[in-house]
Amino acid sequence: MLGLTKDRIVRVERCASRRVVLMVELDDGTARLVKFPDTDTELDNDYERIVLGMLQELELTPRARQAVPQIVGRSAGTRAIALDVVKDCDSLRELIQRDPAVDIRHLVNLAAALADLHKAPIQDAYRKYPEWLLHPPVPTSTLLTPYEYAHGAGLDFDVYLRVMQELEPEFRELHEQWRPDTIVHYDLRDDNILFPRGPEAQCPVRLIDWELAGFGDPCYDVGYLVGQFLVDSVRRHGNGEVLNAARRNARTFLNAYRTLAGIPSDTELRILRYAGVALLLQAAMRLQQLGMLTQVGHLCLLYGKRLIADPTPKVIMK
Template identity: 30%
Template sequence: MLLPLSSHNVLQYLQDVGLCSSENGSSDASELPENSNKNLNLLVTTGNSKLLVKQKRSVERDGIPHEFFNEWLFQQLLQQFPVLGNISAIAPLIKHFDEENSILVRNYFSEYVELGKFYRHQDIFPTEIATAIGTTLAGLHRATFQRREYRDFMSAAPEGQFRYNFYNPAQGVESISPEIFGIVPTEALKFYVLYQRYESLESAIADLAYEWQPCCLTHNDLKLNNILIHSRWHQLDDCLVRLIDWEACSWGDPAFDLGTLLASYLEIWLKSLVVDSSIELEESLHLAMTPLEVIQPSLLALIRAYLNAFPMILDYRSDFLVRVIQFAGLTLIHQIQETIKCRKHFDNADIYMIQVAKNFLTIPEQSIMNVFGICESEIVSPVAKNHLLLQPQKEQQLVRLYYEKTRLRGC
């Protein structure tokens, strides 16, 4: 049985595991507003340090490693391979992992703010931030790309458990059974009707799953709220981007990370639509409170920074950008499902979102133009040319057909 933590007993727990002492002076613990039915988050201040204590409210005991283990395993990877030091600079330091009680303790970044909150409160989208994120994500993928030792390390599992395959995120909507009528609100059933109506949509997701090729370490939950930027980012030479909540990380497809991030940006636009039954989709998209044109420069800066820092991904997958857009569409569909499941909510804005998601999945080349404002070749060609120029020219290995010193016949 789990030891349930609260602001009343967490200090004692930290003392018992040696992470704080009664001699450190005044200590304080409080629950963070981000708490959910899934996780409990406690902020503990002891002396001059701050710790974030997370606990799963319920753990599935079905032989599958719970998510905190993934985050702990990621930290072990960084310690096992010091050459990955640049990655550890963007990730929080895990201080303690208690598998039995499903507790994880990490350092707390008090000078950083969640990117999602930053965009909501400031209502600006600096390209400098997007560029830093693209470069940071590319650094993670590039450092682990096609490295068997890292892949094998991430295939580890808790004692007595096994991992035969890594999770493929390219999953469509599960099969519908009669039980759904007692779980999903009546208005939300329209989502499943729309989804089943488009055979091309299911086919595109099936193709995406079939072509899934894990080749590097991926975060797998790269939403804006899982990205932190320094509160003084505009005063620093480097934005000092941090990525948090590595619970879903595994060996995966880099296009999924980039697609998830792209979808999180696009949700700002899609959730600001003016929705009315008398307004057509195209008109609603143009009447958004946060127009796509406002976010577009950041989207373009993000993808260009990523490709400039990791151009070899285009050698590995020439259709990389197409897959990024398709994964963005799939993420939007998963987000609608999550809204229905958790908030029991579905409205016209979600109908518009599934229309956009369908376009991303079924006509990705055209969607690239709509999202970034330029076509795929205009994004990829400059990167490909620079990549070719930067590649060292290999010296041709020719057999010498002459003598180093001139010799005359008969001498």
Template identity: 20%
Template structure:
């Protein structure tokens, strides 16, 4: 069944997530959204609004990504030992493997963190710290033996695809753009890039549940019932059992992206964006230090010793910058300056990890320093606010 704005209501009615009364009372509107999948937002003035996702093409990769997101949602509903995951993921209402459809509850009044992150005096440290602390708690809780057993079949522990870009680019991106082709050639011409990526693939850790795609587009902020605010993580299609520091590397790369795009938070290289260097790199440093301190305070022993953990963080940040270069180069024919700079920064992280952490992120030995918390604490409830009514079907 191929979902459209016309037949979606019938589908939701058939599975018990909508009713004829929604139409009679004019209490429902459907908006089709773009992006990688077929996405729909079903808005209701009374009752929960819905987010519906269907893969555009049934293939092993797209089907697995939807299954993984459903797996994260099932864990949030059913695994008592993962309260942070339950608090910050969209509530799973239905997973339909036959039609490759996922239905989640829309997070009320959620705003993308990108709308709130930049302030006149720099990056909002309370927001950055809250995101990193949330990641640390998820990693700490999910590292408990047996906590991910119920979804082991869909979380295979594969390293991120970018570690194979030097050897399998054509298979991984059969329809790559001209700019992506240039990036592949540039990576293959620099042994430091191909060698470091391959090494990360061979030594990949499988320690905890990682989101796998931490970037500003996948983080939202919503009010809580008691007047506070809470971080939520969306789009769990790339979640897996893996190295928890991959998520932190995503955060660090996202902070560096602000500098690369001249103070912009967009996910592409828009022609009007300022050049790298127009926004001081020093403004990234307090946010990176805050994020690392907050993460280590919540992840605890999972993050390892200070020096080894920072070494691994540097290498993974380099890999995440290579991935970012491709994200900045989609659907265009020439490599944008920000993507080329991201590759150069990645090489710096690979060749001189300690210097790169210091020069680009302001990180030295920050293991024992406190992180600046918001005056009004961010809420991560010990138990989710909802009860389990439906599970994966």
């Protein structure tokens, strides 16, 4: 795949992942990430290969291009792809675990890379790949069949369902406003955002794992990240320092994106609604995995509902 002889390969390490992912270190100090398709029947696809290939065809700024992994090799037989790697990185999750207040430079660089990606013209790509149109991850209707209601996940399913039904008008509005305006990563979790170490790092931020990406509303990516910062504070509720740091991270990132992307005020309200959606998704995940919301799930449900029903900056400004 890499066009290299075996003596060039110094070490091969399997990464922690549902699919087979190998880190291949080379004798010149560089590395490659070799990713195989997911073996799960429902997930057995080449989505990431297609998305990254499509991104390589787009007119991206140098800053946006650096933020996206590049395909440097592929195997037709195994459908594996080899990606370039920025070594010695910290994920956003690792940074927050070490210090809840993320370095402002990282937040601005992240906002700048996203703003550039969202400005890339995608009209030709969308005509070529119309099936890659995404939709908001919330239902337009929350009416359940008896089967769905009977098989609701966990003891707190009624609580979760009640909140979802109360927000149904807002969910319909999000669907009505959704447009294929740009490439949306759709899974900007804190461990999918990497920051290279060292003052001489040529790549300020790297966004990985593009298998869920497609065409959609850029507000979703931005709002999902704001929601991620708020989830971090909810997980350690009661710690005032962590709460203030999380809100400061969200404010700094959102202000930087607003300035760099030049978004109008009504767009910011949509971003905050998607931040609320990110909190609801966190609550749903806890309900499915644990069978109950627990305190963290209840707080995510409460804050998520507040942001979606009343998307004003006061929630992250306080």
